[in-house]
Amino acid sequence: MPHSPSAPATKAPASVLVVFGASGDLTKRLLMPALYNLAGNQLLDDAFEVIGVSRSAMTDADFQAKQAEFMSTFTQLRSGDATQTLDETAWRWLEQRLSYVSGSYGDAATYRALAERIGNRNAVFFLAVPSETFEPILDALHASGLMQQAKGKYRRVVVEKPFGRDHASAIALNQHLLGMFKEEQIYRIDHYLGKETVQNISALRFGNRLFESTWNGEHIESVQITAAETVGVEGRGPFYEPTGALRDMVVNHLFQLLALITMEPPTTASADAIRTEKAKAIQAIVPFSASDLQQDVVRGQYTAGTVKGAAVAGYVQEEHVAADSVTETYVAMRLKVDTPRWKDVPFYLRTGKRLATRKTEIVITFRQPQTWAQAPALANTLVLRMQPEEGITLFVNAKVPGQTQALQSVALDFGYKNAFALKPNTGYESLLYDVLRGDQTLYNRADIIEAGWEKVQPILDAVAKNKLKLHPYEAGSEGPQIADNLPCRSGHTWRRLV
Numbered sequence: 001m002p003h004s005p006s007a008p009a010t011k012a013p014a015s016v017l018v019v020f021g022a023s024g025d026l027t028k029r030l031l032m033p034a035l036y037n038l039a040g041n042q043l044l045d046d047a048f049e050v051i052g053v054s055r056s057a058m059t060d061a062d063f064q065a066k067q068a069e070f071m072s073t074f075t076q077l078r079s080g081d082a083t084q085t086l087d088e089t090a091w092r093w094l095e096q097r098l099s100y101v102s103g104s105y106g107d108a109a110t111y112r113a114l115a116e117r118i119g120n121r122n123a124v125f126f127l128a129v130p131s132e133t134f135e136p137i138l139d140a141l142h143a144s145g146l147m148q149q150a151k152g153k154y155r156r157v158v159v160e161k162p163f164g165r166d167h168a169s170a171i172a173l174n175q176h177l178l179g180m181f182k183e184e185q186i187y188r189i190d191h192y193l194g195k196e197t198v199q200n201i202s203a204l205r206f207g208n209r210l211f212e213s214t215w216n217g218e219h220i221e222s223v224q225i226t227a228a229e230t231v232g233v234e235g236r237g238p239f240y241e242p243t244g245a246l247r248d249m250v251v252n253h254l255f256q257l258l259a260l261i262t263m264e265p266p267t268t269a270s271a272d273a274i275r276t277e278k279a280k281a282i283q284a285i286v287p288f289s290a291s292d293l294q295q296d297v298v299r300g301q302y303t304a305g306t307v308k309g310a311a312v313a314g315y316v317q318e319e320h321v322a323a324d325s326v327t328e329t330y331v332a333m334r335l336k337v338d339t340p341r342w343k344d345v346p347f348y349l350r351t352g353k354r355l356a357t358r359k360t361e362i363v364i365t366f367r368q369p370q371t372w373a374q375a376p377a378l379a380n381t382l383v384l385r386m387q388p389e390e391g392i393t394l395f396v397n398a399k400v401p402g403q404t405q406a407l408q409s410v411a412l413d414f415g416y417k418n419a420f421a422l423k424p425n426t427g428y429e430s431l432l433y434d435v436l437r438g439d440q441t442l443y444n445r446a447d448i449i450e451a452g453w454e455k456v457q458p459i460l461d462a463v464a465k466n467k468l469k470l471h472p473y474e475a476g477s478e479g480p481q482i483a484d485n486l487p488c489r490s491g492h493t494w495r496r497l498v
C-alpha cells in the first residue's frame with residue numbers, strides 16, 4: 001500500500017522573537033529569509049512579531065528597509081535563477097511585524113524597553129551576536145526577569161555558535177546558563193542540524209531496512225566526513241584568528257554529522273531520547289593520546305594559490321591576520337568510535353578553507369563483496385551530499401554489457417532538487433519553527449557540546465604547547481599532502497575534492 005504523505009505542519013504558537021544583533025549579517029542573510037519562508041508557508045501565527053535589538057541607531061522603518069533591501073535579492077541569490085522574484089505577500093506580512101529597539105546590550109534600559117513591548121506574551125530571545133557578547137546579554141535577560149515564565153507562557157533563549165572555545169569554557173558557560181535558566185529554555189544552535197540533508201541522515205538510516213541492517217562494522221569498512229570550502233577568511237580575520245578550523249568546524253559541525261552516522265537508534269522519538277544517543281555517540285570517540293595526535297591529526301594553513309582560476313592570497317596576507325599567524329585553516333583527523341557497532345572502523349574527518357572545491361559530504365565505504373567468483377567487485381560506496389548538490393549517490397557493481405563477466409561501479413543517484421519541489425531556503429527555517437514550538441530535537445544539549453570539546457581538548461593542548469606542526473598547503477589544492485597518510489595507513493584514500 002502506498003504511504004500517504006504526513007499531515008501538513010501547523011502554525012507555531014503566537015510569540016515575539018527578539019533578535020539581539022539585529023543590525024548584523026546573520027539576521028539579514030539567514031534569519032530574515034528563514035522567517036519569510038515560514039511566513040510564505042503560513043507557519044507563523046498572525047500575532048507573531050519580531051523585535052530587532054542592537055546598538056546601531058535605527059527606526060522601525062530603517063530596520064524594515066535594511067531587511068527588505070537584502071530580501072529583494074534573496075530568491076535570486078539562493079536559487080541562482082534571475083527570474084525568481086520575491087513573494088511580496090509573504091514579505092509584506094513579515095515586514096509589518098518587524099520593529100526595532102536601539103540600545104546597549106548591558107544597559108537595563110534596553111531590557112525595560114523590551115519588557116514593555118513584550119508584555120506577558122511568549123518570547124524567544126535569539127543571540128545573533130558575536131560570542132563575547134553572549135554572557136552580558138544572558139545575565140541581563142536574567143536580571144531583568146524577562147526569562148521568567150508565567151503560567152502557560154514560555155521564555156526561551158537561542159545561543160549561537162561558537163558555544164565555548166575549549167572544554168573548560170563550554171562547561172563554564174553551561175553552568176552559568178543552567179544557574180539562571182532551565183535546560184528546556186536553552187536552545188544551543190548548530191545550523192548544520194537545520195539542513196534538510198542532515199536531517200535526512202536519520203531518515204535514511206532508520207527509515208530504510210536496506211541500510212539499517214548493514215549499518216555497522218561488519219559491513220562498513222570506513223567513513224569519511226568532509227566540509228571543504230573554496231572561500232578564505234573573507235575579512236573575518238578578527239573572528240578567525242583566535243578560532244581556526246578546529247574550533248570553528250569540528251565540534252560544531254563535523255562531530256554532529258559523525259554522531260548522526262554512529263548513534264544507536266533512539267528508544268523513542270522524543271528530543272531527549274535522540275539527544276541522549278547523540279551525546280553517547282560523541283562520548284564514544286576514542287580520546288587522542290599524545291602519541292596518537294602526531295599521526296592522527298593534521299593541521300594546515302593555506303598559502304597563495306589559484307582557486308577556480310583566480311589567483312588568491314595566502315592566509316597570512318589576508319586582512320586582519322598576523323603575518324606570523326599559526327592559526328590552522330585546515331584540519332584533518334582519524335578517529336575511532338568505541339562501540340560494538342563501530343569496532344575497527346576508521347573515521348576520517350577533514351575541513352578547510354581555500355580548497356579545490358566547495359563540498360560537504362559523508363562517504364560510507366562498504367566492505368569488499370566476497371561472493372562474485374567471475375570478476376573482482378569494487379566496494380559499494382554511499383555518498384551523502386550536503387552541498388552543493390544535495391542528494392545521495394550509491395555506487396553499486398553492474399555487469400559490463402557484452403560477452404564479459406567484468407563488473408563496473410555505477411551510480412544510483414538521488415538529487416533533492418529532482419525529487420522534491422524545493423524552494424530556496426537557509427537551513428534556519430526548521431530551527432526557528434522548532435524553537436517557537438518548543439521542540440529541542442535539532443538543538444544541542446549541554447552534554448553533547450561538552451563531550452565534543454572534551455574530545456578535541458588534547459589537540460587544543462598540543463597546539464597551545466606548540467607540539468602539533470602546521471603544514472602549509474597551496475590555495476586551490478586538496479589540503480596538505482601529509483593528510484593523505486591518515487587514510488593511507490589503512491589502505492584507504494580520501495575521495496577527491498573535484
Ligand SMILES: NC(=O)c1ccc[n+]([C@@H]2O[C@H](COP(=O)([O-])OP(=O)(O)OC[C@H]3O[C@@H](n4cnc5c(N)ncnc54)[C@H](OP(=O)(O)O)[C@@H]3O)[C@@H](O)[C@H]2O)c1
Binds near residue numbers: 022026160162
Ligand atoms: N553570519 C553568519 O553567516 C553566521 C552563520 C552561523 C552562525 N553565526 C553566528 O551568529 C552570530 C552573529 O553573527 P554575525 O555574522 O551576524 O555577526 P556580526 O554581523 O559581526 O554581529 C552582529 C551584530 O552584533 C553587534 N556586535 C558586533 N560586535 C560586537 C561586540 N564586540 N560587542 C557587542 N555587539 C557587537 C553588531 O551590532 P551593533 O553594533 O549594532 O550592536 C552587529 O551588527 C555569531 O555568534 C556567529 O558565530 C553567523
